Amino acid sequence: MSLLLTRSKPSFAFSPRLRRFSLTSHGHERFKILFLGRDEFSCVVMQELFAAKDVWQNITVATNPDEKGKAGRVSSPLRMLAEEKLGLPVHLIPQARKDFKNWEPPEPSSPNHLLITASFGRILPSRIINLFPRCINVHPSLLPDYRGPAPIQRAIMNGETETGVCVIDMLPVTKTKGQGVDTGGVWGCRSMDMPPDATFPVMRDRLGVEGGRLLVEVLRDMLAGKATRTPQASSASLKPATAIDFEDALVDFTTMTADDIVRRDRAISHQRPITVNHPHPTIGHLQIHSPSVDPSPPSFVPPEPGQACFSKATKSIMIRCAEGTVLSVPCLKQEGKAKVDAKAWWNGAQSLGLVEAKMVDFARVSG
Numbered sequence: 001m002s003l004l005l006t007r008s009k010p011s012f013a014f015s016p017r018l019r020r021f022s023l024t025s026h027g028h029e030r031f032k033i034l035f036l037g038r039d040e041f042s043c044v045v046m047q048e049l050f051a052a053k054d055v056w057q058n059i060t061v062a063t064n065p066d067e068k069g070k071a072g073r074v075s076s077p078l079r080m081l082a083e084e085k086l087g088l089p090v091h092l093i094p095q096a097r098k099d100f101k102n103w104e105p106p107e108p109s110s111p112n113h114l115l116i117t118a119s120f121g122r123i124l125p126s127r128i129i130n131l132f133p134r135c136i137n138v139h140p141s142l143l144p145d146y147r148g149p150a151p152i153q154r155a156i157m158n159g160e161t162e163t164g165v166c167v168i169d170m171l172p173v174t175k176t177k178g179q180g181v182d183t184g185g186v187w188g189c190r191s192m193d194m195p196p197d198a199t200f201p202v203m204r205d206r207l208g209v210e211g212g213r214l215l216v217e218v219l220r221d222m223l224a225g226k227a228t229r230t231p232q233a234s235s236a237s238l239k240p241a242t243a244i245d246f247e248d249a250l251v252d253f254t255t256m257t258a259d260d261i262v263r264r265d266r267a268i269s270h271q272r273p274i275t276v277n278h279p280h281p282t283i284g285h286l287q288i289h290s291p292s293v294d295p296s297p298p299s300f301v302p303p304e305p306g307q308a309c310f311s312k313a314t315k316s317i318m319i320r321c322a323e324g325t326v327l328s329v330p331c332l333k334q335e336g337k338a339k340v341d342a343k344a345w346w347n348g349a350q351s352l353g354l355v356e357a358k359m360v361d362f363a364r365v366s367g
Contacts (some may be wrong), residue, residue: 006039008320016094022202026348027207029112030054030056030112030223031055031113031114031222031223032056032057032058032108032109032110032112032114033056033058033059033114033115033116034061034062034105034108034115034116034132035061035062035116035117035119036062036078036115036116036118036122037061037063037078037119038063038078038120038121039077039121039312040201040205040208041205042118043077043078043081043208043322044212045138045208045215046078046081047212048212048213048216049171050088050195051323052220054214054220055220056219058090058275059088060088060107061088061089061090061091061237062090062091062092062093062106063076063079063090063093064092064093065094065095066079067095079092081302091105091106093201095096097122101125105131108132109134111133112133112220113132114133114135114136115131115134115136115170116135116214116348118135118137118138118208118221119138123173123181123308124170124172126173129172129261130172136167136186136218137167137168137169137183137213138161138167139151139166140164140208141163141164141165141166141182141241142164143166143168143232143235143237144182144183144232144233144234144236144291145237145238146237146239146240146241147182147183147237148182148240148242148243148245149241149242150242150244150269150321151241152203152204152207153241153244153267154239154241154242154267155194155198155241156203156263156266156267157169157202157267158263159259159263160194161193162192162194163191163194163203164191164192164207165189165207165214166184166186166188166190167187167188167189167214167233168182168186168214168229169187169229171183182237183235185229185231185232186230187229188217188218189214190213192206196224197266199264199266199267212239216341221294238359244268244272245254245272246272247263248268249275250274250276250277251264251275251276251341253305253306253321253362253363254322255305255322256321256322257322258293258319258327259293260321260322261274261291261321262291262292262293263292265290272278273288273289274287274291276288280352280354282334283335283352283353283354284334284336286332286335287331287332287333288317288327288331289330289332289339290329291328291329292328293325294326294327294328296319297318297326298318299337301320302320302359303320304361305320305321305322306319306320306361306362307360307361308359308361309360309362310318310342310358314328314330315330316330316342317329317345319362330342332345334348
């Protein structure tokens, strides 16, 4: 998979009013940092920041508390990285979002104490933001496009050919001033190609590396007194990055092409499997796993979108989708059952009487 990193023209328009970062007499002292994050993206950013010991005196981490998993208590990836590999102190935020409003972070101890967030997943109250001389966020999109909690997923789903990462000011969310999530001034931006076969885990890690490196460059420029920030030109994101929910995982073969469905799978299957609604009480929500586009489907694939057959040659369910495209599905999972290969599922569908004239019509059960 090729990757092109550039410093080419970003997708946001620059305002002529450049703002230069300035500190007090402590300007040449390395930063003290409170780092807020939780997932693998924040871990990759943290690793780049931790390696740049010329920009920080100490780092304290704040992240989510442990959650209950199938094998017991599960710590956030950032907590495990900070405690087990980096030896950094960790503070845990309240589990409930309503309780987070009253959370007291470690107090800033000097004018060069920064708060930095990366994929934190919580909106910081003004009370916390106002405690620190500066709050900075590492956001994996070319702002103002894809403001919100799921920028990587939405960019992949929409078939973007370019993406990137920005280091921005974190502002209090207010209605009166028109400030919202990810609307702060931009300290730095870096773009990269989005490969046609991009998946969320791959892009998350690549954007995390570049975001961490860009963050370090911005901090070095701040220490040198030469960092500048640019207000975002647009007050609204034309491509919002709303959180992924169950509706995003539902597919309709009559309105979506095979390419649409495969992109959706590459973007969100790590958190929500691609699903088809089926009215049969034994089937329920039917998950399709590892789908691919068949560029040269056999002639026996039914012609109408939503109709499907079993292919012995490819050992997969072949489903006609919108615009004449064909989706190949090798594995499926019925609600409450284990994942099975396509042949096993097809045999089960036959025993339930769902196969008529060697075909299953998903058009009657999608949506």
